[in-house]
Amino acid sequence: xxxxxxxxxxxxxxxxxxxxxxxxxxxxxxxxxxxxxxxxxxxxxxxxxxxxxxxxxxxxxxxxxxxxxxxxxxxxxxxxxxxxxxxxxxxxxxxxxxxxxxxxxxxxxxxxxxxxxxxxxxxxxxxxxxxxxxxxxxxxxxxxxxxxxxxxxxxxxxxxxxxxxxxxxxxxxxxxxxxxxxxxxxxxxxxxxxxxxxxxxxxxxxxxxxxxxxxxxxxxxxxxxxxxxxxxxxxxxxxxxxxxxxxxxxxxxxxxxxxxxxxxxxxxxxxxxxxxxxxxxxxxxxxxxxxxxxxxxxxxxxxxxxxxxxxxxxxxxx
Amino acid sequence: xxxxxxxxxxxxxxxxxxxxxxxxxxxxxxxxxxxxxxxxxxxxxxxxxxxxxxxxxxxxxxxxxxxxxxxxxxxxxxxxxxxxxxxxxxxxxxxxxxxxxxxxxxxxxxxxxxxxxxxxxxxxxxxxxxxxxxxxxxxxxxxxxxxxxxxxxxxxxxxxxxxxxxxxxxxxxxxxxxxxxxxxxxxxxxxxxxxxxxxxxxxxxxxxxxxxxxxxxxxxxxxxxxxxxxxxxxxxxxxxxxxxxxxxxxxxxxxxxxxxxxxxxxxxxxxxxxxxxxxxx
Numbered sequence: 031x032x033x034x035x036x037x038x039x040x041x042x043x044x045x046x047x048x049x050x051x052x053x054x055x056x057x058x059x060x061x062x063x064x065x066x067x068x069x070x071x072x073x074x075x076x077x078x079x080x081x082x083x084x085x086x087x088x089x090x091x092x093x094x095x096x097x098x099x100x101x102x103x104x105x106x107x108x109x110x111x112x113x114x115x116x117x118x119x120x121x122x123x124x125x126x127x128x129x130x131x132x133x134x135x136x137x138x139x140x141x142x143x144x145x146x147x148x149x150x151x152x153x154x155x156x157x158x159x160x161x162x163x164x165x166x167x168x169x170x171x172x173x174x175x176x177x178x179x180x181x182x183x184x185x186x187x188x189x190x191x192x193x194x195x196x197x198x199x200x201x202x203x204x205x206x207x208x209x210x211x212x213x214x215x216x217x218x219x220x221x222x223x224x225x226x227x228x229x230x231x232x233x234x235x236x237x238x239x240x241x242x243x244x245x246x247x248x249x250x251x252x253x254x255x256x257x258x259x260x261x262x263x264x265x266x267x268x269x270x271x272x273x274x275x276x277x278x279x280x281x282x283x284x285x286x287x288x289x290x291x292x293x294x295x296x297x298x299x300x301x302x303x304x305x306x307x308x309x310x311x312x313x314x315x316x317x318x319x320x321x322x323x324x325x326x327x328x329x330x331x332x333x334x335x336x337x338x339x340x341x342x343x344x345x346x347x348x
Numbered sequence: 349x350x351x352x353x354x355x356x357x358x359x360x361x362x363x364x365x366x367x368x369x370x371x372x373x374x375x376x377x378x379x380x381x382x383x384x385x386x387x388x389x390x391x392x393x394x395x396x397x398x399x400x401x402x403x404x405x406x407x408x409x410x411x412x413x414x415x416x417x418x419x420x421x422x423x424x425x426x427x428x429x430x431x432x433x434x435x436x437x438x439x440x441x442x443x444x445x446x447x448x449x450x451x452x453x454x455x456x457x458x459x460x461x462x463x464x465x466x467x468x469x470x471x472x473x474x475x476x477x478x479x480x481x482x483x484x485x486x487x488x489x490x491x492x493x494x495x496x497x498x499x500x501x502x503x504x505x506x507x508x509x510x511x512x513x514x515x516x517x518x519x520x521x522x523x524x525x526x527x528x529x530x531x532x533x534x535x536x537x538x539x540x541x542x543x544x545x546x547x548x549x550x551x552x553x554x555x556x557x558x559x560x561x562x563x564x565x566x567x568x569x570x571x572x573x574x575x576x577x578x579x580x581x582x583x584x585x586x587x588x589x590x591x592x593x594x595x596x597x598x599x600x601x602x603x604x605x606x607x608x609x610x611x612x613x614x615x616x617x618x619x620x621x622x623x624x625x626x627x628x629x
Contacts, residue, residue, distance in 0.1 A: 061485070085481070085516075090508035093474045097512070100478020103463050104486055105406050108478075124505070128471050132455045132464045 031247055032222040034206040034240060040177035042198035042234075043141040047072025048177075049184025050109060050139075054080045057107065060188055063098055064111040065091045070200075071111035071141050091116045095124035099134040107188055108136050114143035114197055115156040122162055129193050130166040137187050138163075142200045143173075144284035145312070145329055146234055146322035155317040155325075161289020163195040164262040170194040170215060171262040173283075173291075175236035177205040179259060182213035190215055197233070199284075201322040204237045207257075216260045218268035224254035227340045228272040228279045232258050232291050235282040235310065235331060242336035253340060261291050266298055273299070278306040278343045282336050284326075287311040306346035308339040352393070355564060357625035358430055359389045363595045364628060365426035365439055367618040370609040373443040376451065379605035380497065381423035383528050383561065383590040387495065388427040390567045395575075397490060400432035403460035411490045412479050414464060416472025417497035417526065418452040419607070424461075425449050430626065433461040439629040470503025472496065473523060477513050480521045491578055494523040499531030502540050507552070513583040514553025522574045524586040526561065530603035545587055555582045561590035596621055 053060045054076050063085040064073050077084040087094040091112055098108035110117065117140035118125070129136045140159065147155050164171045172187065172194065174180040180198050187194040207219075221236070222243055231239040236257045243253040254272050258265065273279060279299065281292035292309035299305055312329050326332045362385050370376035392398075396411040415424050422442065429436045434448070441447035448459040452467030464475045472494050480492040500506065513521060525545070533539045542548070549556045555577050559570035567588070574584045592606070593599025596618040599610075610618055 082485070087512065088515075090512060092471075092505040093477075093508035093512055096471050096474020096505065096509065097478035097481065099464060100475040100480070101482045103405060103407060103412065103475075103479045104482025104488070105408070106482050106485065123468050124471055124474075127465050127468045128475055134464070 031224060031243055031252070036204040036206050038205050039202045040205045041200060041202045042174060042177060042180040043070070043200060044072050045174070045177035045180030046139055046141070046184050046196070046198055047075055049181040051075045051079060053185060053188050054083065057188060059105055059107050060109065061085065061101055061106045062109045062111065063087050063094050065089055065094050065116065067112050070113070071139070073111050091121045092124050095121045096128050098136045099128040099132060102134045102136060109139050110136065111139050111141070113154060114140035114159045115154050118159040118162050119156060126166060130169050133168060134193060135191055137194045137196060139196045141198055143197045144199060144234070145317045145325040145331065146199050146201045146284060148200065148322045148325065149319050151319040152316040157286040157312050157317065158289060159197060160261055160285050160291065161293070164289070164294065168192055169262065170260065172215065172260050173197040173233040174259045175233055175257055176203060176207050178207045178209050178211060179213065182211045183259065186213040186215055199234055203234055206237065216263040216265055218265035219257040219259065220268070221255040221257050222253070224252035224276065226252045226276055227344055228254045228256060228276045229282060229336065229340065230256045230258055230269065230279060230291070230295060231282040232261060234284050235336070238333045239282050239336055241333040242340065245333065245337050246340055251340065251344065258291060261294060264294050264298065266302070269295060269298060270303055273303055273305055278347045280308045280310065280336060280339045280343055282310040284331055285311055287313050306343045308343040310335050310339050355389055355393045358393060359385055359564065360622045361624065361626040362389055362423060362426045362430065363622040364619055364624060366422040367596065367610055367615055368628065369422045369426070369439055369442040371615040372440070374609045375443055376422055376609060377419045377607050378422065378609065379530070379592040379599055379603070380417065380420040380526065380528065382596055382599060383592045383594050384420055384423050384495065384526050385595060386562050386564045386567050387524065387588060388423050390564050390571065391493065392427045392431045394568060395571045396493065400460070403433060405463060407463065408486060409488055409490060411493065412463065413493045414466070414472045414476045414479070415453060415495050416466055417469060417495065417500050418466030421449070421451065421453050424453060428461040434459065436629045469497070469500040470505040473506055473509040476521060476523070477509055477518050480518050483520055491575065492521050494521070496523065496525050498525055498527045498529065498542060499536050499539070501525065501542055501545070510549065510552040510554065517581045518583050519579055519581050521583045522571070522578065522586065523583065524588050526590055527587050528590045528592040530592050530606065532603065532606055534603055549585045553582065555584045557584065557586045559586055559588050561588035562594045
């Protein structure tokens with residue numbers, strides 16, 4: 031199995047901020063909008079470098095989505111920034127009509143997604159955002175796993191024409207993917223090859239899955255680890271190729287089971303290659319206040335939960 | 349200018365188009381469409397600078413118009429067609445399967461003249477502000493126009509946008525409110541009274557104008573006056589007083605014709621009141 035070195039520990043939102051700043055230098059059409067969370071979204075460097083292309087929207091997310099849609103008319107590439115909760119649920123209809131249905135080239139960039147937002151609690155811990163966004167026709171949904179991948183994704187989505195939902199988070203986590211990596215939208219990343227079970231992970235749970243692979247290896251179980259950063263469009267080919275080898279799958283994500291990555295993969299398996307599947311995801315409940323590590327443990331999204339899921343799915347294999 | 353016989357002829361034909369379109373599919377919104385026929389006729393006839401034949405989404409170096417109350421699509425479609433954005437005969441496809449003329453305006457089917465979908469209310473002002481900001485970034489001195497329903501102002505997003513536009517001096521924007529006093533459930537004053545609308549917009553930092561809306565002279569004069577007020581640090585709002593159903597006597601002054609199509613006899617009556625001038629589609 032492939033082992034990875036933690037280069038440093040960084041928040042994915044800082045990867046977004048770094049990518050946005052670089053985009054600002056590369057492309058004069060890139061503009062950024064933020065609803066009173068500039069520091070939290072790490073958009074301050076862009077704001078300071080390109081004040082004419084930064085729009086402080088105040089606490090008005092619905093207006094922000096509409097203004098972003100309008101900025102595309104005239105050739106701008108707007109990046110909106112706020113928490114994932116306010117980037118999706120609060121403005122679903124604005125995104126649906128003014129952005130997705132109108133095919134506007136808006137990049138909806140959402141921080142503090144999932145439980146790892148931590149102490150602020152369930153009002154802010156959205157776990158349904160991937161589901162909402164992936165249901166919208168034409169919407170690309172991306173959930174990168176670390177600082178480097180988030181930065182690379184931020185750069186890549188500017189070059190894609192059409193609406194994109196880019197989801198990242200608050201806590202500092204292992205940064206282990208290559209610096210200046212090539213990011214291909216819709217392309218799975220093979221992190222570690224294995225033969226017994228395929229673990230497909232997205233976002234913060236990718237590193238946890240690599241940790242799980244180590245523990246499983248100690249038990250003599252060979253896990254293949256695939257990083258799906260793009261949930262829509264889903265790299266079906268990569269998943270089916272791995273499944274042909276291992277014949278069982280575990281999915282891992284910091285999202286509700288309904289509507290998430292596991293849900294998408296369950297559909298794929300049911301349609302094309304039925305096989306045992308276990309999902310590591312939040313099961314129809316809201317979160318609560320706590321540290322991110324405490325919350326991942328309590329809601330069953332930690333490394334041991336992935337190991338358990340792998341054991342369960344292996345026991346169901348023919 | 350609006351004594352222009354061409355515009356008078358266009359107006360009559362637009363009214364015919366509206367009632368014929370909604371009659372043909374027994375659905376759509378004739379009341380608000382008729383009430384705004386003068387506005388659209390003047391807007392596209394003598395106010396906007398646009399390229400109809402070669403429509404481009406980006407609309408650089410031309411004026412842009414956004415219809416926020418998308419349900420009055422019949423009047424917009426008629427005027428767009430009569431202005432050369434697409435063939436007039438395509439009006440016959442309104443609300444039918446495989447048409448570019450969807451019930452509410454959309455970009456999805458590629459209809460020239462439409463730059464964002466509308467129908468879910470309250471969103472068009474924000475989009476227009478974004479387009480106006482893009483014009484400023486691009487050094488494009490053309491203007492952005494919008495139309496809203498008065499009932500639509502009950503949507504909170506309108507006021508988010510209103511606050512933003514004045515705070516950020518979006519002064520290349522001329523918005524108009526179709527104040528017909530009606531909404532689906534009845535009179536706006538009964539459903540959810542808007543209070544002193546002029547004072548509200550003024551308090552939000554906008555330049556406020558008022559006009560009669562079913563008088564092309566008045567509409568023309570007010571829109572031209574509004575143009576002279578652009579570039580002075582404030583967005584502009586025109587409170588345009590109209591009568592729903594104007595130009596078809598039995599549809600006038602009632603919310604009953606908000607979203608109801610005329611039957612065959614009513615259609616004949618409506619057409620008799622508005623002679624064919626430019627040729628029916």
